Amino acid sequence: MGKPHIVIMMDSQPQREVVKKILVPVNADFLELSDRKNCAAALGSYRPDLIIAKITAASPDKNNWCELIKPDSPLENLPVILMGHGEEAEDIARKTARGGVVYIDTGKAKDKLIQVVRDILEEPAPPKTGSLILVVDDSSSIRMLLKDELSGAGYRVLLAENGRQAIDILRNTQPDIILSDVYMPEMNGIELCRTLHGDPRYTGIPFVVMSTENDAENMKQMMQFGAAAFIIKPFNLEQLMMTLNKICSYEFLLLIKENERLEGEQKLLLAGITSLVRALEARDQYTRGHSERVSDILVKLVRHMGGSRFDVERARIAGQLHDIGKIGIRDDVLLKPGSLDKEEFNHIKQHPLIGSEIIQTIPSIADILPVVMFHHERVDGKGYPEGRSGSDIPVWARLTAVADTYDALTSDRPYRKGMAHEKAVDIIKEITGTQLCPESVDMFLEVAVKPDVATQGK
Ligand SMILES: [Fe+2]
16 A cells, blocks of 8 residues: 545645645655545546545535535445535535545644644544455354454455465455454464565564464464564454454555565565674684584574474574674784783673674664673673673573583684583583583583584584
8 A cells, every 4th residue: 555645626726736835745645636526436437535625615617526425425425525615615615524524724834734624634544345364263153243244344355264274365365454362273373474474475464463372482483473462352342343444544554564564674684694603704614504403403492491393493593693793802812822911801791782783773682682682691700791690590591501602612723623422411410500501501411412413523
């Protein structure tokens, strides 16, 4: 959907220009009508959102725009602003009055028109006749109830019993809204939402979830997958209609388009940053592949903790980007073969802060910030950058610290060969409780150390 469509019905071209000039900030598309000839044909294909008409003293040989908007005309349900001046005009406006008609004195147009137009365009529009809703629910009684109610309210309705059926329908049909249950056999609402979110053909269709109050985790995931709104069960039909009407409104669709654009930009940004990590690791042959390996271990740990599919994906990104801040570290420090002096060590200690600043520029991955910021904290409080201790260090950062340490020990360094798995585990055990978190180490020893992990980095 594009700009709002506004029809200006005025005989005088200069007056139409004045109106358009006042409404420049609304960024609308205008159809100008200077007389009533061919009006109906022009309006039919234009699908206006609002009409602005000049009141002309009724006389058979003059344009009487009010005739076009009176009850029973095809434009009856559209919002209308009537503009005129003087008692006669006000009188005509009063006679034309019906719901959705606003009268503005032309003398006050400069001050009032823009606000009135904004108010009208921002109001949730009634459902556009024929808006198509795809209802996805495994309960036949809910499907039937919604079909009856939505049809009664002027919507067209398609029904699917689960995500799989919905996808079959979407192959040939483009609905205006998808209204979906969460728990369904074959393909549930979360999977459906995720699948559609990844397909540019469907990202512009608002996805409304019918959920229950204690479904916060699913809701969070579905929001990440682009769900437009949630209706909490048991809902009343009035609430449902209000939500759907709001979603049908121009502003809402515009918002979805804007979100889509932003998300696309963020994906590009993320891809750019990931390439930067590759570039960073290419500077130093000894850390090549380090972020990828830390990421693999962190994924295993988060999965073991019962993390959702969404959490696991975030863990993957968090691991890959945990050292992104090293981009800001000088070569002579980052690539130094021997041990670092005090100044050099202070410089390298900046990388969690630098990384956090980079991550902050991408709101969609703001949740991985604790890993980037705190993966060098120690449970005894002697780490950096803040010297946090124990449970003040975010859980994923503690897990990352273990993965990071293991990979550093088992990878070759300019001044030593990578250690064998057993040796690395011995060292990890030694520093558990001072540097590393005991629970995180236990979990690491339980699940993350598999032959494929243990032999990497050699
Ligand atoms: Fe680091």
